[in-house]
Amino acid sequence: MNDMWLDANVSIRLITTEPPELFQRSLRLVERADRGEVTLRLLPMVVAEVIWVLRSFYQYPRTQIAELLLPLVTRQGVVLEEADIVIAALDRMAIANLDFLDAFLAETARRRGGYVVSFDRDFRRLEVDWVEPE
DSSP states (O other): OEEEEOOHHHHHHHHHOOSHHHHHHHHHHHHHHHTTSEEEEEOHHHHHHHHHHHHHTSOOOHHHHHHHHHHHHTSTTEEETTHHHHHHHHHHHHHHTOOHHHHHHHHHHHHHOSOEEOSOGGGGGSSSOEEOOO
């Protein structure tokens, strides 16, 4: 099977459907993955970049980003690295209106153990052990 590592721009085309030609090419790739011809691999860092572009350039709200990304990252033929943490972080991002990276860091610490060390007090809203540097 052919592994292909997705860049953020392909995911962005699938979500925004813009420009139409690049959307169609991206869609054909995903359909190949649906048929088992290729495996599309996706890194958490790429998911973070997709979210950043959708927030900053396209002005999508966090809830909409999570709703649009979840079907892609859970799609058959797409292998998302650290999927359990990424999916939980997307959920937290939408529900708690947090930055994805903060939600990802909190989920990682919660699942793997340890503290989040940050000056960002948003971590108080999360179920995670959090401290500020002293």
